[in-house]
Amino acid sequence: MLQIPEGYKFAALEAGFKYSGRNDLALILSEVPAVAAAVFTKNKFQAAPVTVGKEILAESQIVRGAIVNAGLANACTGAEGIEDCRESLILAAKYLGLNSRDLLPSSTGVIGPRFNMEKWREVAPKLKPALSDSDPVKAAKAIMTTDKFPKIAWGEIECNGKPVRMLGMCKGAGMISPNMATMLGYVTCDAEVDPKWWQETLRRCIDKSFNCITVDGDTSTNDTVMAFANGASGVKADSAETKDAIEALLLDICQQLSYMIVQDAEGGTKVMHIKVSGAASDEDAELMVRAVGNSPLVKTALFGEDPNWGRIVAAAGRSGAEFDPEQLTLSFGKIIVFEKGKPVEGDMDALLEPIMRKQDVEVNITLGDGEGTSMMQASDLTKEYISINADYRS
Structure with missing residues (x-):
């Protein structure tokens, strides 16, 4: 049974950015402010959501979640693509009652084409009604491109007599050879963490998971892994023992997800x-x-x-x-x-x-x-x- 961290909701909608007849927009939202950590592609051509996401996190690591579209990468789209990305966040935040800097953007899909912003204007009002605390699988499906199956992993540990839960999802099957694969990954956690430690911990775990896989030797313009921790469990990572336990769980989630990417490699059998x-x-x-x-x-x-x-x-x-x-x-x-x-x-x-x-x-x-x-x-x-x-x- 899915173990969903306290205080998170998910949404999946059909926006029609590129695909038809399927959901292609996902929202991961914490009901309370959350500490965010992220590791991005080292590709010199960095997609608009990577650029904008870095800007937001440089101002503050306290956010509310991430919004992810599939089908169009919004990469190599120039200054116009960056403005499209910012406008999409403004639209989403407006209907969620948030500030646009509360959301981190991600995109995956074809490099080059710009967004049809009219589609963003049409789908944004539907985000809040679509939110549910039991739909992470739908969100994981919505971010897929050539993936054959949604990739999701979860776990629970006990710290100081209380449960700490973690749930992660990712997409990726081709253009995979991370140097931080096309891959996106998101982890939600309900512990309270120090922002600097959370960032360092995520990077260590990525080096032992997503950075240890390859499908075709390609790295993307959009590669991103984000991790959120909102403190809703009431457990604070303030001791070496608690930090070690949370890091071990994060590493396990990341390794499960990264293995699924190789398992689901485009055309892959082994x-x-x-x-x-x-x-x-x-x-x-x-x-x-x-x-x-x-x-x-x-x-x-x-x-x-x-x-x-x-x-x-x-x-x-x-x-x-x-x-x-x-x-x-x-x-x-x-x-x-x-x-x-x-x-x-x-x-x-x-x-x-x-x-x-x-x-x-x-x-x-x-x-x-x-x-x-x-x-x-x-x-x-x-x-x-x-x-x-x-x-x-x-």
């Missing part, structure tokens, strides 16, 4: 869990997991259930990581196929056949006795991915 250990540094290990996870040759072999270790060691070798090739050991699950710079003898194809048939495939690379480690989850690359993205705008 998830590769790549781990590099023994590297000279964490940075070297990360270079290697990204090179392997983003390699089209590795990903197509995964789709074909082919344990082609040569493609993996080749990707490792061109990753830019510093290591001794004679020390590299590679295994699929617990089966070592390449050790100390040379292949292991035996009928590896037969041994690995049952492993490669699974949806989740473990790839472990050891480089030596260094302390550097990194992990990543990557999808396979399929014919359907090409079809989806060749026809995306049609």
Whole structure:
């Protein structure tokens, strides 16, 4: 059963920005002021909602929620796109009885086209009547683009004898390789938190979740993860024990959601869990997991259930990581196929056949006795991915 944090309401409406016959506008609203944290794309082309969201948070981390549209990214739309974004917030806030700086904007979809602001004017009066405290799944569906299923996760812990609840949702299936995927994520929490700590905590959790996945190596103009904490539970994160418990729950929610993105990769059929250990540094290990996870040759072999270790060691070798090739050991699950710079003898194809048939495939690379480690989850690359993205705008 969904465990919805205290004091939050959700709405999902059909605005007709690009899609017809489905909801494409979501509202996440705290009934009381909430502390907001956010991490945004590092892409040089930053969408209008990213620019405006940063401006709002630079003024104050106390907001009431987020409004998210699907279908149009409002990216690369110039000064006009930024004004459209600001006007959309003014319209929404007017009918919700809020200030426009109380809402953080997000958009996802096609890059380039501007909003039809008449559609915003038509849908804004419907926002407040649509609010419900039991509709996060509808909101998660409304922000989908090429996603096959809504992505939502929740959990509850006890702090000081009281429950603290957290619920997260995200969208994303393609254009995924976060460097902070197209991805948007939102987490609601009912604990009372310090704004600076909440921002630092979200960034740490993203580094261990959303920043550890890849579908196609692309980062978007709109990538955003936001987290809200409104204190409605009566629990204050003012001790190390409480902070650690809340951070652990946030990390769990983020990791559940990020795994769903790779699981739902456009055309994807498998998830590769790549781990590099023994590297000279964490940075070297990360270079290697990204090179392997983003390699089209590795990903197509995964789709074909082919344990082609040569493609993996080749990707490792061109990753830019510093290591001794004679020390590299590679295994699929617990089966070592390449050790100390040379292949292991035996009928590896037969041994690995049952492993490669699974949806989740473990790839472990050891480089030596260094302390550097990194992990990543990557999808396979399929014919359907090409079809989806060749026809995306049609």
